Each structure stands twice: as structure tokens, then as C-alpha cells.
Amino acid sequence: MDVKTLQKDFEASLTDLPPLGMDVHSLVEDFRRYYSHTLGRDRHSRSAHYAYQALVLSIRDRLMERWQHTRYAYDEVDASHAYYLSLEFLMGRALGNAALNLGLDEATELTVRCLGMELEELAESEQDAGLGNGGLGRLAACFLDSCATLQLPVTGYGMRYEYGMFRQVITAGEQIEEPDHWLREGNPWELERPEYTQRVRFGGRIEWQHNNQGKQQPRWVETHDVLAVPYDVPIPGYRNGTVNTLRLWQASATDEFNLGEFNAGFYPESVAAKTSAEQITLVLYPNDASESGKELRLRQQYFLASASLQDIIARWIGIHGHDFTNFAEKNRFQLNDTHPSCAVPELMRLLMDEHSMGWDEAWRITSTTMAYTNHTLLPEALERWSVPTFKRLLPRLLDIIYEINARFLAVVAQRWPGDIARQRRMSIIEEGSTPQVRMAYLAIAGSFSVNGVAALHSKLLTEGLFNDFFALWPEKFNNKTNGVTPRRWLALCNPTLSRLITDTIGEGWVADLSQLTELAQYANNPDFCNRWQKVKLLNKQRLAEMVEADCGVSFNLEAIFDVQVKRIHEYKRQLLNVLHVIHLYDRLKRGDSDDWTPRCVLIGGKAAPGYFIAKRIIKLINNVAAVINADPITTDRLRLAFLPNYRVTTMEIIAPGSDLSEQVSTAGKEASGTGNMKFMMNGALTIGTLDGANIEIREEVGEENFFLFGMSAAEVNVMRSHYDPAAIIAADEDLLRVMQLLRCGHFNQFEPGIFDPLLHAITNPDDLWMTAADFRSYVDTQQRVAEAFRDKERVTRMSILNTATSGRFSSDRTISEYNRDIWKLKSVAPVTVEE
Ligand code: 26Q
Numbered sequence: 001m002d003v004k005t006l007q008k009d010f011e012a013s014l015t016d017l018p019p020l021g022m023d024v025h026s027l028v029e030d031f032r033r034y035y036s037h038t039l040g041r042d043r044h045s046r047s048a049h050y051a052y053q054a055l056v057l058s059i060r061d062r063l064m065e066r067w068q069h070t071r072y073a074y075d076e077v078d079a080s081h082a083y084y085l086s087l088e089f090l091m092g093r094a095l096g097n098a099a100l101n102l103g104l105d106e107a108t109e110l111t112v113r114c115l116g117m118e119l120e121e122l123a124e125s126e127q128d129a130g131l132g133n134g135g136l137g138r139l140a141a142c143f144l145d146s147c148a149t150l151q152l153p154v155t156g157y158g159m160r161y162e163y164g165m166f167r168q169v170i171t172a173g174e175q176i177e178e179p180d181h182w183l184r185e186g187n188p189w190e191l192e193r194p195e196y197t198q199r200v201r202f203g204g205r206i207e208w209q210h211n212n213q214g215k216q217q218p219r220w221v222e223t224h225d226v227l228a229v230p231y232d233v234p235i236p237g238y239r240n241g242t243v244n245t246l247r248l249w250q251a252s253a254t255d256e257f258n259l260g261e262f263n264a265g266f267y268p269e270s271v272a273a274k275t276s277a278e279q280i281t282l283v284l285y286p287n288d289a290s291e292s293g294k295e296l297r298l299r300q301q302y303f304l305a306s307a308s309l310q311d312i313i314a315r316w317i318g319i320h321g322h323d324f325t326n327f328a329e330k331n332r333f334q335l336n337d338t339h340p341s342c343a344v345p346e347l348m349r350l351l352m353d354e355h356s357m358g359w360d361e362a363w364r365i366t367s368t369t370m371a372y373t374n375h376t377l378l379p380e381a382l383e384r385w386s387v388p389t390f391k392r393l394l395p396r397l398l399d400i401i402y403e404i405n406a407r408f409l410a411v412v413a414q415r416w417p418g419d420i421a422r423q424r425r426m427s428i429i430e431e432g433s434t435p436q437v438r439m440a441y442l443a444i445a446g447s448f449s450v451n452g453v454a455a456l457h458s459k460l461l462t463e464g465l466f467n468d469f470f471a472l473w474p475e476k477f478n479n480k481t482n483g484v485t486p487r488r489w490l491a492l493c494n495p496t497l498s499r500l501i502t503d504t505i506g507e508g509w510v511a512d513l514s515q516l517t518e519l520a521q522y523a524n525n526p527d528f529c530n531r532w533q534k535v536k537l538l539n540k541q542r543l544a545e546m547v548e549a550d551c552g553v554s555f556n557l558e559a560i561f562d563v564q565v566k567r568i569h570e571y572k573r574q575l576l577n578v579l580h581v582i583h584l585y586d587r588l589k590r591g592d593s594d595d596w597t598p599r600c601v602l603i604g605g606k607a608a609p610g611y612f613i614a615k616r617i618i619k620l621i622n623n624v625a626a627v628i629n630a631d632p633i634t635t636d637r638l639r640l641a642f643l644p645n646y647r648v649t650t651m652e653i654i655a656p657g658s659d660l661s662e663q664v665s666t667a668g669k670e671a672s673g674t675g676n677m678k679f680m681m682n683g684a685l686t687i688g689t690l691d692g693a694n695i696e697i698r699e700e701v702g703e704e705n706f707f708l709f710g711m712s713a714a715e716v717n718v719m720r721s722h723y724d725p726a727a728i729i730a731a732d733e734d735l736l737r738v739m740q741l742l743r744c745g746h747f748n749q750f751e752p753g754i755f756d757p758l759l760h761a762i763t764n765p766d767d768l769w770m771t772a773a774d775f776r777s778y779v780d781t782q783q784r785v786a787e788a789f790r791d792k793e794r795v796t797r798m799s800i801l802n803t804a805t806s807g808r809f810s811s812d813r814t815i816s817e818y819n820r821d822i823w824k825l826k827s828v829a830p831v832t833v834e835e
Contacts, residue, residue, distance in 0.1 A: 091141045306346050
């Protein structure tokens with residue numbers, strides 16, 4: 001055969017490769033080849049780690065072919081595209097999810113068994129991709145799964161941190177942070193794409209020059225440049241042939257470091273400069289509330305925004321040339337909080353300075369493509385950057401922000417002539433000794449859509465935090481209640497319950513969660529209820545084993561598994577939970593234990609390393625646990641455990657094994673919550689306040705199936721001015737006794753005074769979270785929970801109805817709404833490989 005023919009055959013075969021088999025035999029064959037030929041292992045080196053590697057490579061091949069077909073399909077129809085810009089994607093493990101979504105779950109299980117191993121054991125080899133703090137990061141991951149499942153052309157853009165969320169170790173009851181070097185053994189799920197490297201500039205100054213039309217053109221000179229190298233991660237849809245992309249940027253020093261200073265005799269200085277460039281993607285910031293002022297964080301934010309926009313524009317030019325007429329119709333940018341909001345001035349800069357567009361045209365494009373999602377109601381958590389820092393790091397961006405602000409304030413002045421106070425309030429630049437850029441205001445001014453993440457949250461945004469902006473632009477504001485993916489959070493993490501559901505109503509629910517309502521008619525069917533209880537017991541056993549292994553505490557399977565897992569925060573009120581546990585312990589000690597319902601309380605979550613009070617709350621939980629678990633009076637009746645290193649992978653065991661979901665934030669403070677939804681889907685009952693998405697959960701499941709307690713957001717605000725915790729404590733005998741146990745050092749016999757800061761917080765009239773105010777109502781409601789759990793049939797029915805009414809909290813529903821109201825993309829199905 002001649003070379004020409006070979007070449008032609010090769011070209012054709014690249015686009016028309018025969019599809020890989022999806023049966024066990026093909027998988028086993030590929031697995032064997034990878035294990036022996038690629039990884040060079042033989043039957044003597046039976047290692048779970050290499051078996052895992054070989055399995056991933058086999059599955060990855062099947063992702064690759066679908067990935068290519070998905071790209072072809074999008075290109076074919078020149079599809080409109082949305083980009084989800086986020087500093088965090090909390091993906092967790094990928095193996096089980098890929099196998100499930102490709103429909104390879106059974107084949108995978110069998111393949112591993114053929115080789116005399118268990119899938120669970122192999123899966124343990126995979127590190128969690130912990131590139132996020134909590135809710136906001138996990139939401140981004142659930143959204144990608146739903147976009148792929150709905151076959152929407154959506155790409156995620158994020159950061160390839162070398163160190164993800166820290167590993168939490170508990171030593172002497174205290175949190176110790178250990179680095180999460182998750183890439184140490186390589187990451188088989190990513191594909192490096194050096195051919196799409198972008199250059200991001202920092203620092204320097206602006207030089208104004210006349211261009212050939214005699215206009216002033218800015219030149220950003222003497223910059224310190226950093227390369228952004230993309231790594232692509234495949235995002236498979238649920239059994240539909242679609243594979244979307246998550247593109248993560250890694251910072252890398254430019255060649256100038258090698259050529260310039262290296263040769264000029266400044267070798268050590270140059271190496272130091274290189275590491276400073278590469279610092280940008282070194283580590284995830286582990287605070288889930290803005291830690292203002294850290295320059296490295298601003299560098300991260302700009303790096304993501306600039307690299308992503310340049311990448312998108314380069315692709316546009318590759319297809320459409322320099323004609324931007326339709327750019328705004330074809331592209332949408334969803335900003336996951338203000339973290340990537342540099343994208344607003346950066347898109348202006350790229351269009352004007354790099355693609356010679358005028359202000360008005362650039363602004364039309366920017367302000368019709370950007371959409372901003374807010375995730376917080378706490379005013380102190382709104383991001384602000386000091387103007388001097390901004391100027392030093394991003395001088396051209398600051399100029400553009402000033403111009404955006406000037407034009408924006410002119411609009412405000414036109415709408416409210418002479419209202420200087422309002423102009424000052426709404427200004428993107430906050431005046432003061434050190435002026436600040438208000439990133440949320442920048443994001444609102446630059447976006448056509450602003451949304452909150454639950455009905456109450458969106459309402460409170462328009463009434464409070466963003467009220468001035470709502471008055472100016474009511475049409476921009478909308479709500480998108482959060483959701484979670486039912487693939488990971490039911491089908492994958494709860495296989496026994498999934499089997500029961502599918503046996504009962506068919507398998508359609510995985511891609512259409514509203515079908516779970518069909519389960520309601522079985523809520524009184526004794527046989528079904530029996531099977532439901534058996535499944536729950538098995539899942540409780542799985543959870544109890546984990547608690548035993550990780551906490552050394554044994555949970556009684558007969559007890560209520562009462563669980564609160566989430567970041568540790570004062571507003572989330574883990575303290576209220578502990579006060580209740582101490583109260584139960586006090587009751588046992590007093591002999592007030594007639595009709596006792598055994599209860600095992602599990603608390604888990606990470607504290608931001610610099611958040612003193614949060615860390616002290618962890619210490620309290622551990623100390624209380626040590627005292628009560630060691631007291632024989634609690635045997636089989638009460639347990640408390642703190643689960644170290646809570647993360648995506650542990651939630652996959654926790655949600656299925658829980659009876660009671662604790663969602664007890666001070667009303668009006670939790671934007672939405674998403675853990676609440678994962679528990680509900682898996683049939684846990686909720687005890688909660690009227691906060692975030694709890695309100696909508698209660699609406700769906702019915703008030704008789706939800707344990708509501710505490711003040712409403714409105715009541716919280718009314719009480720604030722005359723809050724008197726001392727009087728509340730004095731008037732409540734139970735709370736008084738709990739406080740006395742704490743004050744007398746019952747839980748810190750050898751550590752005098754360590755809980756004083758917590759006691760002070762509870763008794764402080766300025767306590768923003770009003771823990772004492774909700775104690776009575778919480779304890780009474782917990783008593784109703786205990787009574788309900790004595791009626792097995794009743795709680796089983798309630799549990800079934802929770803799962804049955806959880807359909808609304810699928811992220812498929814959420815993403816459909818984002819698409820209907822904001823992105824307006826057409827779904828595009830690839831020609832499936834199998835066809
Ligand atoms: C900002 C600047 C500098 C350093 C860190 C940050 C930062 C990082 C992460 C600020 C906030 C976060 C994360 C916030 C978050 O997770 N919010 C949660 O978002 C969920 C998804 O919408 C909601 O369900 C929760 O109610 C909300 O608390």
C-alpha cells in the first residue's frame with residue numbers, strides 16, 4: 001500500500017472509528033490489555049491501584065469517542081453556547097459516575113469480579129477532586145451533570161488547583177488542616193490541551209498611543225505574564241451519548257523567565273519569579289465566605305476570567321473570523337457568585353483593546369451575555385477589593401471599571417435626580433480612606449440577569465441587599481431554586497433504594513425525577529413499606545460502619561440517625577444541635593427517660609482555618625461526645641460523634657443512612673442549602689427552620705411530613721432590636737441547666753475556660769444568630785420527632801413521601817429553568833456512537 005492511501009484511510013478512520021463494545025467481554029479485554037501492556041502489571045502484582053488505573057483507561061476510551069461526537073454535533077449546527085464560570089467545581093470521584101452515566105455500571109462490576117476483586121475496593125483508590133469549599137462548588141458540579149444530561153452545549157471553566165480543599169484531621173478534639181495533594185498519583189480523567197494555552201497579563205502600566213485613525217489606543221505594557229494551560233475533564237450525560245467539557249486552567253511561567261533574566265545572571269531570582277507565576281493555581285482558598293484583601297485570590301479570579309474569555313474569543317474567531325455581530329446571541333456567561341466577575345471589565349477590555357471595538361458595541365455585547373448568580377445574604381460576605389490593589393495588579397481593568405461606574409451613576413442620576421445619598425450607596429466604587437471595588441454591584445451593572453438560589457433568598461435580595469438595583473432594573477432579577485443531580489445523589493449513592501424504586505415504578509425517574517411522585521401510592525402498602533425499611537436498615541449499617549471506623553463510636557441501628565453535615569458556621573447553628581444533645585444527656589442524668597427514643601447524633605464539616613469560633617465549636621462537639629459516650633447511662637440511648645474530613649465521598653454514605661436531616665440555620669441567613677435536598681431524596685425527614693430551600697421542601701412534602709421550628713426571617717428581624725438571651729435562659733429551666741453544665745466546665749474539666757467564647761456568643765444580646773431564641777422551639781420539635789419515630793409505620797410513610805416529592809429538587813429542573821429564562825439554548829443530540 002502506498003503512503004497516500006494509508007494517509008487517506010487514516011484520516012477517514014479518525015472520524016469513523018468503529019465504536020468500542022459496551023459489553024462485559026469488550027470491557028474485560030480492554031482492561032486486560034491496559035493492565036498488562038500499558039501498565040506492565042501481571043498476575044503476581046495484584047494491586048487495587050493498578051486495577052483501578054486499567055479500569056479507568058478502559059472507561060475513558062468510551063468517553064473519548066462520545067466526547068468527539070458531541071463536539072462534532074455542536075459544531076455542525078453552530079450551536080449557541082453557555083459557559084459556567086466558577087472558581088470551584090467540587091466533583092468528588094468520577095469512576096462510579098462515569099460507569100453509571102455510560103450505562104457501564106453492570107459491565108464494570110462484572111469485569112472487576114472476573115478478576116477476583118470488588119469494585120468498591122478499586123473505587124477507594126480514587127482521590128476526591130475536592131476543588132471547592134462546599135455548596136457553591138458542589139452546585140457547579142451538579143449543574144454540569146444536568147447540562148450534559150439535557151444535552152445543552154454548556155462548558156464549565158475553572159481552576160486546576162494542585163491542592164484542593166484541605167484534609168481535616170481531628171487531634172485532641174481540634175481541627176488540623178493537612179494539604180490535599182490530590183494529583184500525586186496522576187489524574188487519568190483529565191486531558192492536557194497545551195495547544196489551547198492562553199497568556200494572562202498582570203501589573204505593568206497603560207501607555208496611550210495614536211492609532212492609524214488618529215484615535216487614542218491604550219497599550220498595556222511592562223506586564224508580568226502567566227500562561228494558562230487547559231486541562232479538559234469529560235462530563236458524561238446520563239445514557240445519551242453526550243459528553244460535555246469542564247476546562248480547568250493551570251498557571252505556568254512563560255518562556256521569558258528562561259530567556260531573559262536566567263541568562264543575565266539572576267538565576268535564583270528568576271526561579272523565584274517562576275514559582276510566583278505558578279502559585280496562581282497552587283491552592284484553593286478554603287474560606288466559604290469572602291476573605292477580602294488577599295492579592296493572590298484576586299490574581300486567581302482574574303486569571304480564570306481572562307483565560308476563559310480569551311479561549312472563547314479565539315474559538316469564535318476561528319469559526320466566524322473577526323465579525324462579532326452575532327457574538328452576543330451565541331454566547332452566555334454564567335458567573336458563579338462574584339468570584340469570576342472580573343469577566344465583566346475583562347470582556348470590555350478584550351473587545352475594545354484587542355479587537356478594536358468601540359465602547360457602545362463592547363458594552364452591548366458584555367451586558368447582554370453576562371448573568372450573575374448570588375449565593376449569600378450576609379452583607380459581610382459581599383466581595384470587595386481595594387482600589388490600590390486593583391490598580392497595581394490590573395490597571396487597565398480599573399480604568400474600565402471607573403468608566404462603567406461613571407456611565408452607571410449617570411443612569412442613577414437620571415432616574416433619581418439630586419439623590420446623592422443613593423448615588424453614593426449604589427456606586428461600584430465605595431468611597432473611604434481606602435476606596436473599594438464592590439464586585440456584586442459591578443456584576444449587577446454588567447449583567448442582564450441576576451438570580452438568587454431559593455425563593456426566599458431571591459425575595460430577600462430584592463427587598464434588602466440589592467433593593468436599590470431592583471428599583472432601577474426589576475426585569476433583571478429572578479429566582480432559580482437550587483437542585484442536586486439524582487444520578488450521583490440517588491442512583492449512584494443508594495443502589496439498594498434505587499433498585500426498589502425501579503422495581504416499583506420503572507427506571508424513568510433517573511432522567512425525570514418528577515416520576516418519583518408515583519411512589520406516593522405505595523406509602524401505605526405494607527409490602528413496599530417493609531422493603532423500604534429493610535433498605536434503610538442496610539444503609540444505616542453502612543453508615544454505622546463508617547462512623548465506627550472513622551470516629552470509634554458505635555451507633556445503635558435501632559436509634560434515630562440524626563445528622564448535620566455542612567461547613568461549620570455560626571449561622572448554620574451547629575451550636576444549637578449540641579445544646580440539644582447536652583439537654584438529652586441532662587434528661588438521662590435526671591432520670592427523665594420514660595418512653596425514650598434512642599438517638600445517634602452525627603455532626604461533620606470543615607471550619608475555615610482562620611475562623612476561630614467555628615474551630616471552637618468543633619472542639620465542643622468532640623468534648624461533649626467524649627463525655628457522654630463514656631457515660632454508661634447513655635448506653636444504647638444516646639451517642640454523639642464528630643465525623644472527620646466530611647466531603648463528597650462521605651456524603652454518598654451519609655445521605656442514604658440518615659433518618660433525620662438537620663437544617664437549622666437562623667432564618668434568612670442560608671441562601672438555599674443543597675444538602676437538605678440530598679437527604680430528602682434518600683428518604684430522610686427534615687427538622688428545619690423557614691430558611692432557604694427548606695421552605696420549598698416543606699411545601700412539596702407537606703407540613704405534616706416536615707418538622708418545622710423556630711422564628712421566621714421576619715420574626716428574627718423584629719426580635720433583633722430587643723433580643724435578651726439572658727432573660728430567655730433564665731426563663732427556660734432546660735436551657736438554664738444546659739448552660740450551667742457548660743459554665744461549670746463539665747465538658748472541659750482539664751481545659752478551663754476554653755468554651756467561654758461560645759458561652760459569650762450565646763449570651764450576647766448582639767448574637768446575630770440568636771441561638772438561645774430558638775432553643776425551646778427546637779427542643780420541643782425534637783421531642784415530636786422522637787415520638788414520631790416510635791411509630792415505625794408513620795415514619796416509614798413520611799420517609800417514602802419525602803423521596804416521592806423530591807422531584808422538584810433535581811438539578812435537571814434547575815438547569816431547565818436557567819436555560820428557559822437565561823441561556824435559551826437548543827439541546828443538541830450527537831449522532832450516538834452505537835448507531
Ligand atoms: C470569596 C473570596 C475570597 C475567598 C473565598 C471566597 C468564597 C469562596 C466560597 C466565598 C464564598 C464561597 C462559597 C459560598 C457557598 O458555598 N455558598 C452556598 O452556596 C450554596 C449553593 O447555592 C447554597 O446552597 C448555600 O446556602 C450557600 O451558603
